[in-house]
Each structure stands twice: as C-alpha cells, then as structure tokens.
Amino acid sequence: MREIVVFSLLNGAVYGLLLFMLSSGLTLIFSMMGVLNFAHASVFMLGAYLSWQISRWIGFWPALVVAPLLCGLVGAAIERYGLARVHRLGHVAEILFTFGLAYVIGELVIMAWGRNPIENRVPASIDFAAFRIYGTSYPFYKVLMTMISVGMFAFLWLAFKRTRVGLVIQAALTHPRMVSALGHDVPRLFVLVFAIGSALAGLAGVIGGFALLTEPNMAAALGPIVFVVIVVGGLGSIPGAFIASMLIGVVQTFAVAVDYSLADFLRALGMGLPPGSALREMLAIKLSQAAPLIPYLLLVLMLIVRPRGLMGTRDT
Amino acid sequence: MPSALAAPRPEPAPVALELSGVHKSFGATPIIRGVSLAIPRGERHAIIGPNGAGKSTLFNLVSGRIAPTRGSIRLEGAEIAGEAPYRIARRGLSRSFQVTNIFPRLTVYENVRCGVLWPLGCGYDFLRRCDRLRDVAERAERVLGQIRLADRRDTLAGVLTYAEQRALEIGIAIAGDARVILLDEPTAGMSRHETENAVELIRSVTEGRTLVMVEHDMGVVFGLADRISVLVYGEIVASDAPARIRENEAVRAAYLGDADA
Amino acid sequence: MTKGATRPAWWVGAAALLAVLPWVPGLQSDFGRSLLSQMGIAAVFALSYNLLLGQTGLLSFGHAVYFGLGGYAAIHLLRAVNGGWPIPVPLVPLAGAAAGLGFGIVFGALTTRRGGTIFALITLGVGELVRAASLMLPSFFGGEEGVTASRTEAPRWLGLDFGSQLQVYYLIAAWLFVAAILIHAFMRTPVGRLCNAVRDNPERVEFVGYDPRRVRFIAFSVAAAFAGLAGGLHAINYEIVTGEAVGATRSGAVLLMVYIGGVHHFVGAVLGAAAITWLQVSLSDYTSAWLLYLGLIFMGMVAFVPGGLAGLAMIHLSALRTRAVAAIARSYLLALPFALATLAGAATLIEIAYRRSTQPEAGALMTLFWIPMDTAKPWPWIGAAGVLALGAAALARIRPRVAAAWERAAEEIHAHA
Numbered sequence: 001m002r003e004i005v006v007f008s009l010l011n012g013a014v015y016g017l018l019l020f021m022l023s024s025g026l027t028l029i030f031s032m033m034g035v036l037n038f039a040h041a042s043v044f045m046l047g048a049y050l051s052w053q054i055s056r057w058i059g060f061w062p063a064l065v066v067a068p069l070l071c072g073l074v075g076a077a078i079e080r081y082g083l084a085r086v087h088r089l090g091h092v093a094e095i096l097f098t099f100g101l102a103y104v105i106g107e108l109v110i111m112a113w114g115r116n117p118i119e120n121r122v123p124a125s126i127d128f129a130a131f132r133i134y135g136t137s138y139p140f141y142k143v144l145m146t147m148i149s150v151g152m153f154a155f156l157w158l159a160f161k162r163t164r165v166g167l168v169i170q171a172a173l174t175h176p177r178m179v180s181a182l183g184h185d186v187p188r189l190f191v192l193v194f195a196i197g198s199a200l201a202g203l204a205g206v207i208g209g210f211a212l213l214t215e216p217n218m219a220a221a222l223g224p225i226v227f228v229v230i231v232v233g234g235l236g237s238i239p240g241a242f243i244a245s246m247l248i249g250v251v252q253t254f255a256v257a258v259d260y261s262l263a264d265f266l267r268a269l270g271m272g273l274p275p276g277s278a279l280r281e282m283l284a285i286k287l288s289q290a291a292p293l294i295p296y297l298l299l300v301l302m303l304i305v306r307p308r309g310l311m312g313t314r315d316t
Numbered sequence: 317m318p319s320a321l322a323a324p325r326p327e328p329a330p331v332a333l334e335l336s337g338v339h340k341s342f343g344a345t346p347i348i349r350g351v352s353l354a355i356p357r358g359e360r361h362a363i364i365g366p367n368g369a370g371k372s373t374l375f376n377l378v379s380g381r382i383a384p385t386r387g388s389i390r391l392e393g394a395e396i397a398g399e400a401p402y403r404i405a406r407r408g409l410s411r412s413f414q415v416t417n418i419f420p421r422l423t424v425y426e427n428v429r430c431g432v433l434w435p436l437g438c439g440y441d442f443l444r445r446c447d448r449l450r451d452v453a454e455r456a457e458r459v460l461g462q463i464r465l466a467d468r469r470d471t472l473a474g475v476l477t478y479a480e481q482r483a484l485e486i487g488i489a490i491a492g493d494a495r496v497i498l499l500d501e502p503t504a505g506m507s508r509h510e511t512e513n514a515v516e517l518i519r520s521v522t523e524g525r526t527l528v529m530v531e532h533d534m535g536v537v538f539g540l541a542d543r544i545s546v547l548v549y550g551e552i553v554a555s556d557a558p559a560r561i562r563e564n565e566a567v568r569a570a571y572l573g574d575a576d577a
Numbered sequence: 578m579t580k581g582a583t584r585p586a587w588w589v590g591a592a593a594l595l596a597v598l599p600w601v602p603g604l605q606s607d608f609g610r611s612l613l614s615q616m617g618i619a620a621v622f623a624l625s626y627n628l629l630l631g632q633t634g635l636l637s638f639g640h641a642v643y644f645g646l647g648g649y650a651a652i653h654l655l656r657a658v659n660g661g662w663p664i665p666v667p668l669v670p671l672a673g674a675a676a677g678l679g680f681g682i683v684f685g686a687l688t689t690r691r692g693g694t695i696f697a698l699i700t701l702g703v704g705e706l707v708r709a710a711s712l713m714l715p716s717f718f719g720g721e722e723g724v725t726a727s728r729t730e731a732p733r734w735l736g737l738d739f740g741s742q743l744q745v746y747y748l749i750a751a752w753l754f755v756a757a758i759l760i761h762a763f764m765r766t767p768v769g770r771l772c773n774a775v776r777d778n779p780e781r782v783e784f785v786g787y788d789p790r791r792v793r794f795i796a797f798s799v800a801a802a803f804a805g806l807a808g809g810l811h812a813i814n815y816e817i818v819t820g821e822a823v824g825a826t827r828s829g830a831v832l833l834m835v836y837i838g839g840v841h842h843f844v845g846a847v848l849g850a851a852a853i854t855w856l857q858v859s860l861s862d863y864t865s866a867w868l869l870y871l872g873l874i875f876m877g878m879v880a881f882v883p884g885g886l887a888g889l890a891m892i893h894l895s896a897l898r899t900r901a902v903a904a905i906a907r908s909y910l911l912a913l914p915f916a917l918a919t920l921a922g923a924a925t926l927i928e929i930a931y932r933r934s935t936q937p938e939a940g941a942l943m944t945l946f947w948i949p950m951d952t953a954k955p956w957p958w959i960g961a962a963g964v965l966a967l968g969a970a971a972l973a974r975i976r977p978r979v980a981a982a983w984e985r986a987a988e989e990i991h992a993h994a
Contacts, residue, residue: 036694036697036698082876082880085880085881086879086880089879089880089883091693091694092634092636093879093880093883095636095694095697096636096832096836096875096879097876097879097880099638099829099832100872100873100875100876100879101872101876103829103868103869103871103872103875104869104872104873104876107866107868107869107872108869110931110934110935111866111869111927111930111931111934111935112930112934113934114934114935114937115934115935220825224701224702224705224825227698227701227702228698228702230698231695231698231699231702235694235695281714281715281716282713282714285713289713290713292709293706293709293710293713295702296702296703296705296706296709297706299699299702299703299706300687300702300703300706303687303688303690303699304687307690307691307695
C-alpha cells in the first residue's frame with residue numbers, strides 16, 4: 001500500500017512537471033501576447049521527434065540542446081511569417097490560425113516520420129536507476145525531467161521579473177503602441193517571446209518523448225489537458241499553472257492505481273445498487289478507468305466554484 | 317374601474333443622483349477620495365478637472381463598471397453602488413463613453429435601436445420580429461433624427477467619421493427612457509464647428525432629463541452647465557454655478573489658471 | 578448586410594434548388610445523393626455553428642457534443658420505433674433537437690458565464706469530457722461499435738419507407754430548409770439582434786440594459802438545439818452513431834466549414850459545409866495528405882481571406898460591376914498557369930514525402946499529374962522543387978498587377994458607395 005502511494009506520488013509529480021513544462025511556455029506566450037497558441041503541444045511533439053532524429057545522428061546530449069533550439073527557430077518563423085499578419089485581425093483569428101497550424105504541424109510530422117509510433121527509447125547515457133525504493137529502481141531520466149522543469153520555472157521567473165527585456169515585454173502586452181513609441185521593436189519582441197515559448201515546448205518534448213509514446217497523436221492527447229491546466233490555474237498565472245499541473249498530475253496518477261469503483265464503495269458500506277442499467281453502469285466504473293476524465297471534471301468543478309481559476313489574473 | 321387599476325405614478329425623487337462619501341482605490345492607490353455630490357432632477361451638471369483627477373473613474377463607479385471601495389450612490393433614492401451595469405441601466409441611467417464604444421458591424425439604425433429595446437419592454441424576446449415592432453421603430457427613427465444621422469441610417473457604424481460616431485455614441489445613450497444621462501467628454505477631438513453642433517444636439521436631447529457631463533472644453537461647459545463641480549485628485553474642491561466657479565481662487569489655482577479654453 | 582436574403586424570392590429559389598439537386602446529372606447516383614445528404618446534414622450543423630460564432634461571436638471547440646448527443650438521442654428513439662413506438666421517421670430528428678437543447682441548457686449555464694478565450698477553452702474541456710465519458714457508458718453510447726437502428730422498420734409515412742437514399746435526402750433537405758428559416762427568423766428577433774450586439778461589443782450591451790451572459794446563454798442553447806437536429810439527421814442517414822460524433826475531429830470540422838465558407842454570412846455556412854464535405858469525401862480518395870491541404874487552406878483563409886468563400890464571392894460580385902473587372906480578369910488569367918505550377922510543385926513534393934513515410938509498402942513508383950516518377954531517385958524531388966520555385970517567383974512578379982487592378986476596382990466601388 002505504501003509502495004503504491006509513494007510511486008504514485010513520484011510518478012504523479014513527474015507527470016505534473018511535464019504538464020507544467022508545457023503550460024508554462026503556453027502561459028508565457030499568452031501573458032505576453034494575448035495569443036492562445038493551439039500549436040504549442042504540436043511543437044512539443046516536434047521536439048520529441050526532432051530529438052529522436054538528432055540523437056540518432058549525433059547522440060542524446062547534443063540533441064537535448066539542438067532540438068529545443070530548432071523548435072525555438074520554428075516558433076520564431078511562425079510568429080514572423082505567419083502570426084504577425086494575423087494580430088490585427090483579433091484574438092479569434094489568432095487562435096484559429098494556431099488551430100490550423102496544429103493540424104498542419106501534425107501532418108508534417110506524419111509526412112516526415114510516418115503514422116506509426118517511433119521507438120523513442122531512453123538513451124543509454126541516461127538509462128540507469130537514480131535510486132531504489134521498496135526494491136524497485138526509479139529511473140534517472142525522470143529525475144532529469146524534474147531538474148529540467150525546475151530549471152525552467154526558475155528561468156521563467158527570472159525572465160519575467162528580473163530582466164529588462166522581461167519588463168519591456170510585459171509593458172508591450174498591454175500598451176504595444178506606447179512601448180513602440182519608446183523605441184522598442186515590438187514585432188521583434190513578439191518573435192522573441194514566441195521563440196522562447198516554443199523552445200520551452202521543444203525542451204519538454206525531448207524529455208516527454210520518453211515518458212509518453214512518441215507518435216503523431218501525442219499533441220492531440222496532451223493538448224487539451226494543458227489547456228485545462230491553464231484555465232484551472234488561472235489564465236496568465238505561472239504559479240497557478242504549477243499548482244494546477246501538480247494537482248492534475250498527482251490526482252490522475254493516483255486514480256489510475258485505484259481499481260475500485262463507486263459500486264464497490266457502496267457495497268463495502270453494505271448498501272445495494274440502485275436499479276437501472278445506466279446508473280448501475282456509471283457506478284461500476286472503476287476509478288482507474290475514469291482517470292482520463294479527471295482533468296475535465298476538475299475544470300467543470302473549478303468553473304462552478306471559482307471561474308477565474310486558482311490564481312487568475314489576466315482576463316480576456 | 318380603471319382609476320383603481322391604474323396606480324398613481326410616483327413623483328420622481330427631487331434628487332436624481334446622489335453620491336455620499338464615495339471612495340475608490342485600486343490596490344493601494346486611492347483614486348477617488350471621498351466624493352459627495354447631490355444633483356437635482358433636470359439639472360445640467362458638468363464635472364471638470366485636470367487629467368488624472370478621476371473623472372472617468374467616477375463615471376465608471378456611477379454606471380456600475382466598477383464598484384466603490386466604500387460609500388453610497390443613489391439613483392432617484394435607490395442605492396446602486398456596486399450593482400451590475402445592466403441593472404443600473406434598467407433603473408434609468410445611461411452613459412456614453414470617452415473612447416467610442418459603439419457596435420461597429422451593426423448599421424447606425426440598429427445601433428440606436430439597441431438602446432431602445434429594453435426600455436420599450438422587449439426583454440429577451442425571441443418570438444417577435446424586431447422590425448415589426450412599431451413603437452421600437454418609431455423611437456429609433458426619432459432618435460436618429462435628433463442626432464441628425466438619418467441619412468446614414470443603413471451605413472455600418474464602423475465606417476462613420478469620427479464626429480458621426482460621437483453623435484451615435486450620444487444617440488445610443490439617449491435612445492431609451494434614461495432619466496439620468498452621463499456623457500463622458502462628448503466633444504473630445506471635434507473641430508470648432510462640430511463642437512457647436514454637438515452642444516446644440518446635447519442641449520436638445522437632454523431637455524427634461526438630468527445630465528452629468530465630463531468635459532475639457534470650457535466653452536462647452538460654460539455654455540451648457542447649470543452647475544459645475546471641480547474634481548482634483550479624487551476630491552471635489554468646488555461645486556457651484558459657472559460664474560462663481562470662474563471666480564473661485566482655489567479652482568483657478570488648481571485648474572483654470574493653466575488651461576486657456 | 579444580408580438584406581437580399583429577406584426577400585421571399587430567395588427562399589423560393591433555395592427550395593427549388595434543394596428539390597432539383599438530386600436530379601442534376603452527375604448527382605443522380607446513390608453515391609451522388611448520399612453526398613448531397615451528407616452536405617445537407619453538415620449544412621444544418623454549420624448553420625447552428627454560424628449562429629454561435631458568426632452571429633454571437635462565441636468560438637466553440639466542442640460544438641460536436643450537441644450534435645453527437647442529439648444523434649444518440651435520435652438513434653435510441655429510432656430503436657424504440659423499431660421496437661414498435663408509433664412515431665414517424667421524419668419526426669425523429671426532433672428528439673435530437675430536444676436533446677441538443679437540453680444539454681445546451683445544462684452545459685450552457687456553466688460555459689457562457691465568460692466569453693472570448695476562456696469560453697473557447699471551456700468548450701474544449703467539456704468536449705473532451707463528453708468524449709471520454711462516451712467510452713465509459715456503453716448502454717447509452719454503445720461502446721466502440723456505437724448504437725445502431727433501422728430507419729425502414731418503422732410505420733410508413735405518406736407511403737414512404739425511407740429505404741432509398743433519395744427519400745432520405747429529401748427528408749434532410751426539408752429539415753435543412755426549416756432550420757434555415759427558423760435560424761434566420763431568430764436572428765431578426767430582439768434577442769437575435771442582441772446576439773450581434775454582444776458579438777460586436779458585449780460591454781456596451783450591458784449599458785443598454787441587457788446582461789450579455791444571458792444573451793450568450795440563449796444563443797448557445799438555440800445553437801445546441803440545431804446541432805442536435807443535425808445529429809438526429811445524421812442518425813437517420815447512417816443508421817448508426819458512434820463516439821466520434823461527439824469528438825474533437827467533428828468539432829474541428831464544423832469550425833473549418835463555417836470559417837472557410839465565410840463566418841460573417843449566413844450563406845457562408847452552407848457554402849462551407851458543402852465545400853468541406855465534398856473535399857472530405859473526394860479528396861481523401863486521391864491523396865493521404867488531404868488533411869494537410871485542408872489545414873493549409875484554413876490557415877491561408879484565416880490570414881488572407883477572413884471573409885471566407887462567401888466574402889470572396891461578394892467582393893468579386895461587386896467588382897463585376899466596375900470597369901476594372903477586365904484588368905482583374907486579365908491579371909488572373911496571367912497568374913493562373915503559374916499558380917497551378919506552384920501548387921503542382923508543392924503537391925508533388927508533399928505526395929512523394931507522404932508516400933515514402935506512410936505507404937512504403939506501395940513501392941517507389943508513383944504517377945502524379947499524369948507523370949510517372951520513381952520516388953527513390955532524386956529527380957522527382959528536384960523537378961518538383963524547381964517547378965515550385967519558378968512558379969512562386971513568377972507569381973511574385975505578377976502580384977503587383979493583380980493588386981493594382983483590385984485597387985482600381987476598389988476606387989470605383991467606393992466612388993459609387
């Protein structure tokens with residue numbers, strides 16, 4: 001029992017950190033540009049594929065650096081040659097543009113690497129046990145993931161609050177014309193922000209590609225959950241995204257380990273099941289089966305109880 | 317017995333709008349520091365003051381866009397502080413905006429009609445066709461005539477000239493039965509000629525209603541207002557008839573001395 | 578605006594068109610009529626989405642929820658009819674509409690408190706929630722195989738048994754006509770006009786005495802009802818409803834339809850529905866890259882043609898009346914071969930890449946644009962890239978001519994306005 005709890009906690013924390021890596025980049029772009037980047041999870045997927053490909057050519061550790069850089073370049077190109085034209089058309093147009101882009105990136109990935117999952121195995125250089133608990137070893141790559149995401153959090157906090165560029169970007173969000181009049185190149189800033197956000201997504205992809213199956217559906221599977229994270233955490237709040245990511249990560253991981261249903265619970269209390277096949281069916285669902293629902297149930301709950309999210313600041 | 321069924325209409329309160337000790341702080345920054353003002357029914361009241369004094373904030377407080385930190389705001393005797401804007405609007409207060417806030421993809425006629433729907437009892441009706449409602453159409457046409465945009469009736473509001481949009485802005489505000497009208501810098505950005513037209517327009521459409529106006533153009537203020545209040549750093553430093561305001565030393569020092577109308 | 582559409586002549590014309598379509602040469606086969614039926618269903622769905630996005634400004638990524646739930650409700654009713662309930666088949670879609678309305682009210686109460694971006698994300702979440710739930714409740718959703726019913730094992734209605742595709746088409750067309758009239762009428766009511774106002778400026782709506790949340794809630798519920806109606810028609814047409822009916826792909830598809838067709842125009846929804854349905858059905862036969870093409874077209878439209886196909890048509894119609902139309906036509910004619918070349922070059926590269934990555938077992942030999950090529954060699958790649966580059970370069974040179982011709986047209990149009 002204690003084993004299950006500890007492992008679920010560890011794995012849940014790792015999954016939560018993965019969600020945070022993705023949602024922090026998304027929040028960065030959203031806070032600074034007001035654009036909800038639907039293609040963010042797609043860049044994450046691109047990062048996973050690119051790192052696999054590059055690893056095969058020059059090894060894992062160089063890939064850890066090169067793949068995110070390439071993703072950053074892709075992000076810069078998206079903003080410079082694509083999104084820049086769409087900003088004047090409003091937020092709906094921006095979202096739709098990135099929505100289409102998500103489809104396009106997904107298809108380009110298929111075009112390059114096919115429709116089947118690729119064998120993205122943990123490379124030998126990091127494939128060892130970090131430590132052992134209860135007789136089972138805990139893989140080092142998950143520890144690496146933790147270190148990288150903590151580093152990401154620190155980087156973002158510093159970039160936001162401590163650098164001059166960060167302050168300028170924050171100002172440009174609400175008063176782009178004023179910032180431009182003060183001599184800053186706002187379009188260039190937007191390219192920079194988009195590039196950084198995409199590089200973070202790519203970095204998450206490098207590591208996430210090991211934890212999850214690397215296949216063309218990756219983005220569609222993880223994307224919606226990331227959006228739930230930023231709504232639950234509060235649009236525009238990185239600490240909120242952190243809390244929400246960990247919450248969803250841990251709860252969902254725990255749920256997967258629980259093979260009991262509400263019906264079992266009622267039976268344990270000595271109560272009979274109500275008649276009606278639909279209701280019976282609902283009660284018989286094991287928590288482990290219902291695990292995929294959890295993020296969305298949390299979303300609905302949050303909407304009822306506290307619509308602006310845990311630590312919501314920005315409002316559109 | 318018709319007279320028993322028709323309840324006598326209550327006499328409207330003598331004070332149309334009353335603010336008592338209204339405070340508003342954004343975080344730790346106080347913007348409005350205790351404003352008290354009583355505006356009698358039918359008065360044309362202007363609020364002037366230097367930039368940053370909090371005039372728009374005051375309008376936002378009264379119209380419900382934001383809620384006061386403390387204090388009371390009464391519209392014809394009923395407390396409205398902190399209420400949602402649409403509820404306040406239904407009680408008979410309407411406002412225009414400093415930054416033009418119209419419906420750009422609706423025609424001029426439809427813009428005005430939006431202001432008419434609730435006062436004429438349409439509610440959330442989805443069973444009757446809007447253009448078949450005779451009284452709605454008549455009122456909208458009348459307002460259109462008052463703001464002199466009848467010949468632009470079917471133009472999309474987004475393509476109007478600036479002055480036309482300002483007129484439409486006022487038109488939407490006065491279209492309903494609002495008894496208290498707030499106009500936020502109605503002549504901002506207008507030429508001399510356009511301003512004169514606007515003043516004439518405002519005078520005619522606010523006949524019999526209470527008008528509260530924020531303005532920078534002193535010519536407009538002294539020409540229209542029955543009383544002027546001067547707002548400086550979130551406080552009213554003077555509230556009096558125009559002639560006496562002009563002679564008030566404190567006001568001169570704080571405001572009029574620098575600006576030349 | 579859409580003043581032309583209010584004339585009864587347009588409606589009569591539309592009804593006549595709907596009646597005549599299945600007899601048009603080329604569409605007379607079962608396949609053609611099946612395609613028309615699919616277009617009809619998509620059109621009802623798209624009209625409901627246009628009400629949401631185009632008229633009220635609500636961007637939803639989960640509208641298929643109401644389509645699918647309506648479909649499921651309808652198919653369960655149809656099963657009951659198979660079991661003996663005396664309800665004629667033409668009325669079954671109403672169950673879909675009712676289910677759509679019911680769920681729209683329930684979910685709408687939650688989701689319409691906010692607009693804009695948050696609303697979009699919430700609809701995404703609710704969509705995923707329902708999709709995930711659909712896999713867990715087999716008695717309503719039928720699990721992996723879905724729920725089936727028969728539209729012929731039902732009491733005959735006016736002598737019709739709805740066995741043939743032609744009869745099904747007319748049923749769909751009739752409901753499409755009714756839906757279009759109802760939605761059009763709805764937009765002319767006070768609430769309908771307020772929907773437009775909320776789309777343009779929700780804040781100002783509050784200051785004229787209306788709660789924008791309530792307006793959005795009403796629009797959402799009505800849109801959900803019509804989406805459910807479309808789902809009901811879908812159930813009758815296919816005699817099966819599966820989990821993808823509530824899924825993200827279908828939600829994405831209707832968004833594409835309405836936007837590509839033209840989000841500001843009522844007619845755009847129908848145009849987009851027809852175009853995308855046709856693409857989905859036919860293009861996927863020719864190429865496995867059709868989703869890529871669709872995505873690129875969509876992105877291009879968002880960035881360069883925000884008015885969609887309908888907007889494009891209207892601009893060209895108004896240009897027809899100017900004297901610059903000849904110059905425009907000439908510049909188009911000049912650009913045409915180079916545009917085709919660019920597209921052909923790009924398509925070739927894409928198709929070759931797809932063949933190599935997704936169908937390696939089909940071998941290296943392909944025939945594209947009537948040219949056989951060996952994709953294992955570098956020549957097809959180089960050739961296609963060359964054609965693409967030349968075509969793009971030529972287009973870049975011709976572009977100023979097109980722009981100049983359009984400027985002249987625009988001047989004339991404004992002068993007459």
